[in-house]
Amino acid sequence: MKAAVITFPGSNRDGDVANALKRAGAEVVHSWHADTELPKGTDVVVLPGGFSYGDYLRTGAIAGRAHIMDATRAHAARGGYVLGICNGFQIACEAGLLPGILVRNANLKFVCKRQHLKVERDDTPYTSAYAKGQVIDVCIAHGEGNYIADAETLARLEGEGLVAFRYADAQGQVTAAANPNGSLNNIAGIYSPGFNVLGLMPHPENLIDSLVGGTDGRGLFESLVGAKRAA
Amino acid sequence: MKARVTVTLKNGVLDPQGKAIEGALKSLGIDGVGSVRQGKVFDIELNSADKAAAEAALKAACEKLLANTVIENYRVEIGA
Numbered sequence: 001m002k003a004a005v006i007t008f009p010g011s012n013r014d015g016d017v018a019n020a021l022k023r024a025g026a027e028v029v030h031s032w033h034a035d036t037e038l039p040k041g042t043d044v045v046v047l048p049g050g051f052s053y054g055d056y057l058r059t060g061a062i063a064g065r066a067h068i069m070d071a072t073r074a075h076a077a078r079g080g081y082v083l084g085i086c087n088g089f090q091i092a093c094e095a096g097l098l099p100g101i102l103v104r105n106a107n108l109k110f111v112c113k114r115q116h117l118k119v120e121r122d123d124t125p126y127t128s129a130y131a132k133g134q135v136i137d138v139c140i141a142h143g144e145g146n147y148i149a150d151a152e153t154l155a156r157l158e159g160e161g162l163v164a165f166r167y168a169d170a171q172g173q174v175t176a177a178a179n180p181n182g183s184l185n186n187i188a189g190i191y192s193p194g195f196n197v198l199g200l201m202p203h204p205e206n207l208i209d210s211l212v213g214g215t216d217g218r219g220l221f222e223s224l225v226g227a228k229r230a231a
Numbered sequence: 232m233k234a235r236v237t238v239t240l241k242n243g244v245l246d247p248q249g250k251a252i253e254g255a256l257k258s259l260g261i262d263g264v265g266s267v268r269q270g271k272v273f274d275i276e277l278n279s280a281d282k283a284a285a286e287a288a289l290k291a292a293c294e295k296l297l298a299n300t301v302i303e304n305y306r307v308e309i310g311a
């Protein structure tokens with residue numbers, strides 16, 4: 001599995017996600033936002049976390065129009081994998097790879113803490129190492145993680161089972177109290193209709209080593225590396 | 232030629248920043264503030280003097296970048 005990690009001006013989690021991918025067994029190459037082509041043989045494009053372009057205009061808005069995103073959209077249209085984490089999720093939405101948008105947290109605060117997530121399904125390229133309904137403990141760190149979409153889009157996401165993760169408590173209860181940012185239906189991550197694109201606000205790459213507090217994030221990278229290689 | 236693009240949140244989209252500003256205005260004792268919605272203004276200097284071309288260019292600018300039409304509306308005003 002060859003992963004192209006894209007660095008935008010202001011990305012800061014590219015190193016950590018590359019590390020997580022390598023430790024799961026992926027070959028990692030680094031790409032630059034101004035590149036017009038993906039490295040040959042790229043299986044998964046990774047849009048890392050950070051503050052691309054200083055969050056100017058809207059989070060992810062300018063990065064979403066970078067040259068490399070044309071190649072990324074073409075890759076996704078062929079069925080190729082695209083993983084957007086945190087700012088990468090915002091970029092994926094702004095680039096039209098995923099529906100909806102992430103807006104300012106409902107409580108107006110930047111939240112940086114451990115957070116439990118409920119894994120909605122275990123039959124996707126990103127979650128096969130987890131069990132359906134499993135509660136995982138990862139990190140969140142964002143000011144604009146409040147997922148919103150129009151009613152029609154939300155109904156389609158729910159109806160087609162495209163919600164990947166929901167904010168939950170330690171028992172897996174999806175409650176308003178467990179929702180850190182006001183996201184509709186406690187949505188923490190969503191898939192494209194083909195399940196080849198995943199965007200999520202939490203940082204699984206932070207929790208891959210017991211030395212730094214946990215390993216619940218590993219499953220996502222292990223699932224991906226074990227997934228069937230797409231086009 | 233100068234143009235001004237105004238981007239505002241659609242009705243029904245939560246605007247926590249507007250709400251916070253509204254609260255601050257009320258706490259300052261400024262009378263008569265009903266509600267506040269925060270938007271963005273872009274002043275754009277255009278090289279072309281062709282109004283129709285400018286309108287088309289600004290519409291493309293709004294659709295492609297300046298506004299996210301999931302949550303925002305935009306308005307274009309072209310001046311002299």
